[in-house]
Amino acid sequence: MAESVLRPAAEVLFRDELDALAAADTHPKPRGFRLSPRMIRTFILGSGEAKLPRPGGAGEIAVTQKFFGDDALVERAIVTLASPRALLLVGEPGTAKSMLSELLAAAATGTSLLTVQGSAATTEDQIKYTWNYALLLAKGPVREALVPSPLFAAMREGRIARFEELTRCPVEVQDSLVGILSDKVLRVPELEGEDGILFARAGFNLIATANARDRGVNEMSAALRRRFNFESVRPIRDPRVEMALVEREVQTQLAAAGASVPVPQDAVELVVTTFQELRAGRSREGVHLDRPEAPLSTAEAIATLHAAALHAHYYGTGRLGAEEVASHLAGAATLDAAEDTAKLERYVETVVRDRAARHGGPWGALLEAWRKIGRER
Ligand SMILES: Nc1ncnc2c1ncn2[C@@H]1O[C@H](COP(=O)(O)OP(=O)(O)OP(=O)(O)O)[C@@H](O)[C@H]1O
Ligand SMILES: [Mg+2]
Known part of the structure; x- marks a missing residue:
């Protein structure tokens, strides 16, 4: 099966490397993270000449370099993810913003698939949650009728969510992130009691990407901009x-x-x-x-x-x-x-x-x- 998939997720493609890094990891980890910042860095920038033992004792494995050209940016990005601020990767098309976001999410919290794809047609529902209408009609607004968004799932499971092409979304829709990113809480007014409030678990954060050729990041509201650390990803110089x-x-x-x-x-x-x-x-x-x-x-x-x-x-x-x-x-x-x-x-x-x-x-x-x-x- 795996061979016929055109493009497996990073956590699948590099499973052996991630397992070896996790087994060798003795460094401090941020709460909710699978790997320490040092090991996430090694995952993205490679282990150079050094090799790691394969888990299960079958030989050794070298960690390949995946992102090139700016090691300091990678380090800062990892540190941001361990902080209360979200990460925004901005740059020209084809500078590996999406690739970097995928690798960071896969290494830090084990999945790169909790992704919202932004577009001019993105709605607030797609960012927060929607309903299974058959269940909603049959049972009313109950927990099982709620269909979580990738962001909702990331908060619930303490994982990193990704938001691709954030600045292609209408500004009002982008702003539905402000509350989530500042309070780390998502409210579901239709549900009563504890079901109506989701507190993000440790490990949750967000990586957004923005294409410098789309609507500019300057059009983002000031409130939302303050919730992010911006990193400019540039074309490889050398x-x-x-x-x-x-x-x-x-x-x-x-x-x-x-x-x-x-x-x-x-x-x-x-x-x-x-x-x-x-x-x-x-x-x-x-x-x-x-x-x-x-x-x-x-x-x-x-x-x-x-x-x-x-x-x-x-x-x-x-x-x-x-x-x-x-x-x-x-x-x-x-x-x-x-x-x-x-x-x-x-x-x-x-x-x-x-x-x-x-x-x-x-x-x-x-x-x-x-x-x-x-x-x-
Ligand atoms: N600095 C880099 N290091 C490693 N690979 C790179 C680098 N820059 C570009 N690439 C290559 O470019 C490919 C495309 O990158 P990606 O789709 O992540 O770009 P992007 O910045 O998200 O573009 P867009 O703005 O069009 O979405 C990567 O999969 C990788 O093969
Ligand atoms: Mg992209």
Whole structure:
């Protein structure tokens, strides 16, 4: 069964690592947490050379690094979760806000699945609770007729809830979190006595994510903003770190898709360098570039290279070369706006052309492939 699931939850995918960390954990834990902040940090940033004994005595296991680029942010995020404040991860699309929120929730309180997905259509009911109408009609407002929201369940069980894309929700709806986050209490006025009041158990907290391109966090009410510690998640700066991550992720995804295409270093470098330079609006050589509207994130680089590799696997020679990279680059950079195509074209005809003239190699191959595709269009 597990193999046929496209994307298992973090607590399932990394069960062995989490079990090994829990067994080795001798550090102080916040109330309600499964792991100490030190072990949560190791879970997210990896154990480096060190290995942990596998529970049950079957050898050792290394903890893989999952989030790259800002160790201090990870530490602060964990500390926030152990505090009375909730955590808000803000940033450009594809900077791993959702991934980080999933990993933090899975490690701290054992599940990443108590998630509310925010949208323009989110209602207060979806945040708090709803009713099973058949039971409500038959028995009236009784405890068993109440359908808890993920947030309700997290409060009841002392776990971390996640709220994806908080700022896509209407501001009035966002504000239904204010009471919950300050008093850690949720009232159900329809129920009488003790049933009508839910006190959050130790371990409960909330991780929200907000996309910098949606309605801004500035539009959140001041009351709600004060209930959160904000963390800005930025794109990975170091090209070598980004290249290593992109290569690893693409290889993992290809293996999962059953496509045995080697991922050459050159192809990784072309995609990551192009994305980094366009994102920054500046080439390595200092040439000024117009930034495309499309978010050229690490996630986008992974998707572009993965698609190029699949292309080679299904249609090509089985070799991922400049041609596949060129055609999928064009797609990724023109996701958002028509002008992006022109910006990418200028990038190729200035930066790539100069590099091709000076060094040839993969940049020469990219230029040639780009022009060939242009002629065919
Ligand atoms: N700093 C990073 N460390 C590790 N992986 C990263 C990093 N940045 C991006 N990624 C990759 O990008 C993927 C997508 O990230 P995710 O969906 O969590 O982004 P997001 O910030 O939530 O985007 P959106 O705002 O579009 O929801 C991750 O699964 C991971 O493969
Ligand atoms: Mg997200």
